Amino acid sequence: MTEIVMVRHGETELNREGIFRGRLDVALNDRGRSQAERAAAALADSPLAAVYSSPLRRALDTARPIAARHGLSPVADPALDNIDLGAWQGRKKTEVERDEPDLWRLWIHAPERLAIPGGETLAAVRDRAVARTRELSNLHEGGRFAIVSHRSVLKLVTGALLGLNVDAFWRFYLDNAAYSVIGRSDGVYTLLRWNENCHLDERVIEER
Numbered sequence: 001m002t003e004i005v006m007v008r009h010g011e012t013e014l015n016r017e018g019i020f021r022g023r024l025d026v027a028l029n030d031r032g033r034s035q036a037e038r039a040a041a042a043l044a045d046s047p048l049a050a051v052y053s054s055p056l057r058r059a060l061d062t063a064r065p066i067a068a069r070h071g072l073s074p075v076a077d078p079a080l081d082n083i084d085l086g087a088w089q090g091r092k093k094t095e096v097e098r099d100e101p102d103l104w105r106l107w108i109h110a111p112e113r114l115a116i117p118g119g120e121t122l123a124a125v126r127d128r129a130v131a132r133t134r135e136l137s138n139l140h141e142g143g144r145f146a147i148v149s150h151r152s153v154l155k156l157v158t159g160a161l162l163g164l165n166v167d168a169f170w171r172f173y174l175d176n177a178a179y180s181v182i183g184r185s186d187g188v189y190t191l192l193r194w195n196e197n198c199h200l201d202e203r204v205i206e207e208r
Contacts, residue, residue: 022085035177040065079132086119112166
């Protein structure tokens with residue numbers, strides 16, 4: 001079986017403040033750095049052949065301690081970058097909900113139909129990230145590798161590999177620095193673990 005370990009990046013101040021991040025290159029906060037170390041410790045006992053990461057700093061800084069436990073350096077991969085949220089990047093979610101109620105309703109109830117001005121659709125994120133994940137699965141067939149990315153990317157990849165449509169986006173929840181595992185055997189992808197967070201202590205509950 002091929003195993004894909006998927007890790008969401010650690011906490012940032014924008015997570016705590018309820019601000020849309022998108023492609024903003026924000027750093028981990030103190031708790032986020034601690035979470036990255038805890039995730040690395042939780043994943044230390046099972047070998048990893050490689051660690052791939054979104055090129056954004058918060059993902060790379062989560063990936064580095066994970067990779068180091070296995071004598072590796074993370075590989076930055078643009079296909080694993082976060083969704084481009086266009087005009088929503090850097091704005092409080094409560095502000096978007098107040099000022100753009102029609103788009104906000106789509107975000108909550110029909111995200112597959114949402115096109116944020118200047119941004120990327122969920123389908124576009126899914127297509128680029130899933131294609132790369134399948135390539136990496138072939139490259140590491142029979143082995144175990146990690147992907148460190150963002151909640152939107154990881155939820156869309158998981159849904160697609162399990163045969164779900166983009167409208168399943170809100171059926172998955174991910175904590176900062178939690179990890180999940182997908183296995184592939186005979187071309188079939190199976191969810192083995194989801195949102196493993198026992199290595200974490202206090203965390204931001206971020207539903208939307």
